[in-house]
Amino acid sequence: MTYPTTECVDCGTECLPTDDRRAEWYIVTDQVWAAAGIDKLGGCLCIGCLESRIGRQLTAADFPADVPVNDLSPTWDHKAFSWRTPRLTARLSGQLPLPFGEAIA
Numbered sequence: 522m523t524y525p526t527t528e529c530v531d532c533g534t535e536c537l538p539t540d541d542r543r544a545e546w547y548i549v550t551d552q553v554w555a556a557a558g559i560d561k562l563g564g565c566l567c568i569g570c571l572e573s574r575i576g577r578q579l580t581a582a583d584f585p586a587d588v589p590v591n592d593l594s595p596t597w598d599h600k601a602f603s604w605r606t607p608r609l610t611a612r613l614s615g616q617l618p619l620p621f622g623e624a625i626a
Contacts, residue, residue: 530563531570543606547613548588549579568608581615 527537557574
């Protein structure tokens, strides 16, 4: 069986690293994903490439709140999604956003 990659299909950045790098593992609404022009199971996009594709910065409203991977409250050390990039955390939380198009930290 072939498993899909967790690398960004546009830039090749690993979105769900298994080492000590921060993750950009998330789910956006079907409307946002469709606006990016990628099939539902067409691969992963880092936040920067997704924003480039849709031509705007993501907001908290773009992430379904009822999806566990988007929940900011868990901080389990053994879960990769608890180690998000500052860029993803800013988008999920609706904080003052980091600059559009900045690189993964």
